[in-house]
Amino acid sequence: MGKKQRLENSTGEDVVETQDNIGTGGEELSEDIERGEEASTKVTHNVVFVTSEAAPYSKTGGLGDVCGSLPVALAARGHRVMVVSPRYLDGGPSDKKFANAVEVDQQSKIYCFGGVQEVKFFHEYRTGVDWVFVDHPSYQRPGTPYGDIFGAFGDNQFRFNLLCHAACEAPLVLPLGGFTYGEKCVFLANDWHAALVPVLLAAKYRPYGVYKDARSIVVIHNLAHQGVEPAATYKYLGLPPEWYKALEWVFPTWARTHALDTGEAVNVLKGAIVTADRILTVSQGYSWEITTPEGGYGLHELLSSRKAILNGITNGIDVNEWNPSSDEHIASPYSVHDLSGKVQCKIALQKELGLPIRPECPLIGFIGRLDYQKGVDIILSAIPELMQEDVQFIMLGTGEKQYEDWMRNLESVYKENFRGWVGFNVPVSHRITAGCDILAMPSRFEPCGLNQLYAMRYGTIPVVHSTGGLRDTVKNFNPYSKEPRGEGTGWTFTPLSRENLITALKLAIGTYIEYKSSWEGLMKRGMDRESSWDKAAIQYEQIFEWAFTDPPYVG
């Protein structure tokens, strides 16, 4: 591709042309895609991600992965992309991740929580993206972005409120690469931590003529967390009093705690669902589930009423970071053309974890947050029966203390075939993904799920509860298809129960042992599956187009 040049077209839209094609006329994006041309987007946008985590700077789960890799994919397609997240410093080695971000000579004063807060901005331009870090003392403390050994931080509403205010200022005030992003941008507000952004645009900026040409999209990665606080918190959020209704939230009678509890609260994510120009979830399946009473966490009626602007786009993955042929964390590289390295990865993993080195023994893995969403309780209750089989099982995760204790306990009971690694360790997660034969994901709900995508790319067969993004991405194995080695990329089961999980895992184990050729077919189909961000990035562009076609939300 030739050198890029930034121009403005007659309607004021930002346009990127390449030296190779300046003056050749504007072919439609769709035609470019059909011709398979690389990154030849013509109409581009200023895109501002607002997120509580972005890998590699901060990551506690899938949100960090997505906000670390989708911006890069959009930037590669010609958009100007900024990611705004906190500059978390805990005094440990992870502070080094922010070492290349330099302070921008531009402070902002933010009026909220009864006072004025000064925030600084740090900036690193990397992989085509402006990574902007909001600096404030409340982001400098030991623990994860959200809490420490004593639980969630008590001032999270304040910390993320600050992030949203700062993120709204960033495009207006930061001269990144010499130029501000300006008012015509599209904000992607990810999960409840960033959900005040659409509300601020509607309530604080647009009434004064600012951000009239901007659009906001709330991206829901997990509806279970909504940022709900007592109603009295509202006056601290830095919003005009007349906008209370947008965030108003009343708990149903059964959820109230005492006779005098009126159930009145504020719900930040609800505010975003009311005020955003578009709503996105991370798979199509999940975008439907959240409109049902079972999946809507109390917001299904509101979401149903906003169906016209609600879409789902299945996450992609960072195919460079998760590539078995070049992964620096694993013992031996392998690919769909030469699978021989995978067994070396398995042996190395068994060695690392002190399991008997038995390459022929089916090795099952689980990676994830240890909480109710992930169905950890179902796995742990299935372990005693599974341990009757000749299998090995590895779990990596942190989360609820009861599950961590349970994992440690099982390890002491099943010394020969169970390992529970309590901790958050990205290199180990790569080695488990590469070394296992099977990945178990009995999630109760799963907006998209990334581990099953990583597993398939590494020839590790997912066994999943058929829900949300898991149902959308894993195709159930069919040994009787016309194809000689069957069809499908894993096993899906429903409804979620201990028995169904065990049955599906036993089917997988049986196939692994008895039908080597079918197993290889499963591995290869998974490894060949397209999972890069390319397709999703094009779908995001479509959503941007729709957002700009409609007038902005003005209340």
Ligand SMILES: Nc1ncnc2c1ncn2[C@@H]1O[C@H](COP(=O)(O)OP(=O)(O)O[C@H]2O[C@H](CO)[C@@H](O)[C@H](O)[C@H]2O)[C@@H](O)[C@H]1O
């Ligand atoms: N102990 C540990 N050590 C190392 N790495 C660990 C780990 N525990 C988890 N991880 C990593 O964290 C990520 C988890 O991603 P998921 O998408 O599976 O779930 P999560 O619920 O966090 O994300 C939410 O957002 C994402 C992104 O949209 C949705 O896919 C998902 O359904 C939704 O619940 C993976 O990269 C995984 O390897």
